[in-house]
Amino acid sequence: xxxxxxxxxxxxxxxxxxxxxxxxxxxxxxxxxxxxxxxxxxxxxxxxxxxxxxxxxxxxxxxxxxxxxxxxxxxxxxxxxxxxxxxxxxxxxxxxxxxxxxxxxxxxxxxxxxxxxxxxxxxxxxxxxxxxxxxxxxxxxxxxxxxxxxxxxxxxxxxxxxxxxxxxxxxxxxxxxxxxxxxxxxxxxxxxx
Numbered sequence: 001x002x003x004x005x006x007x008x009x010x011x012x013x014x015x016x017x018x019x020x021x022x023x024x025x026x027x028x029x030x031x032x033x034x035x036x037x038x039x040x041x042x043x044x045x046x047x048x049x050x051x052x053x054x055x056x057x058x059x060x061x062x063x064x065x066x067x068x069x070x071x072x073x074x075x076x077x078x079x080x081x082x083x084x085x086x087x088x089x090x091x092x093x094x095x096x097x098x099x100x101x102x103x104x105x106x107x108x109x110x111x112x113x114x115x116x117x118x119x120x121x122x123x124x125x126x127x128x129x130x131x132x133x134x135x136x137x138x139x140x141x142x143x144x145x146x147x148x149x150x151x152x153x154x155x156x157x158x159x160x161x162x163x164x165x166x167x168x169x170x171x172x173x174x175x176x177x178x179x180x181x182x183x184x185x186x187x188x189x190x191x192x193x
Contacts, residue, residue: 087111087184095180098165103177106132111184115192121149121185128181133174144175148182 034042091104110128119127125145126138133141168176
């Protein structure tokens with residue numbers, strides 16, 4: 001039997017054991033935990049629990065400081081194993097097969113410049129793609145950005161099937177660049193929240 005099947009059987013057995021224990025605890029006549037806070041026995045139960053776990057013993061212990069520092073050092077090591085993905089890599093992963101890398105990098109740079117700009121959603125979108133679409137009038141870009149700006153306010157927009165970059169018309173490229181900017185802005189806003 002392979003390790004994968006063995007692990008699956010062990011996991012299934014442990015789940016079955018936990019389910020059996022839970023069912024036994026639910027059906028047990030003996031109260032495991034006093035659920036009714038108005039019951040006088042609840043106060044006694046909680047007092048006994050608090051007596052067993054005394055925080056003053058912990059605060060006076062000389063061992064707590066080095067052990068807590070060790071714990072936080074271990075947690076920091078865990079976080080270092082999974083560094084946050086950069087916006088560039090996220091855009092490359094999501095749109096890299098359809099959009100030229102230089103466009104993705106330019107949009108990413110503009111999004112990062114505009115994080116604290118305080119612009120309206122439409123203006124933020126337009127500002128992100130304006131350097132790439134300099135031949136376009138701002139008003140035209142605002143019209144194309146409107147559905148994405150509404151999506152940023154919580155209203156959805158319909159996504160159409162995307163062709164390869166070379167097959168797109170200039171209008172489709174402008175719309176797709178706004179789609180990339182929309183994704184980048186939402187991701188950045190989510191990361192900052």
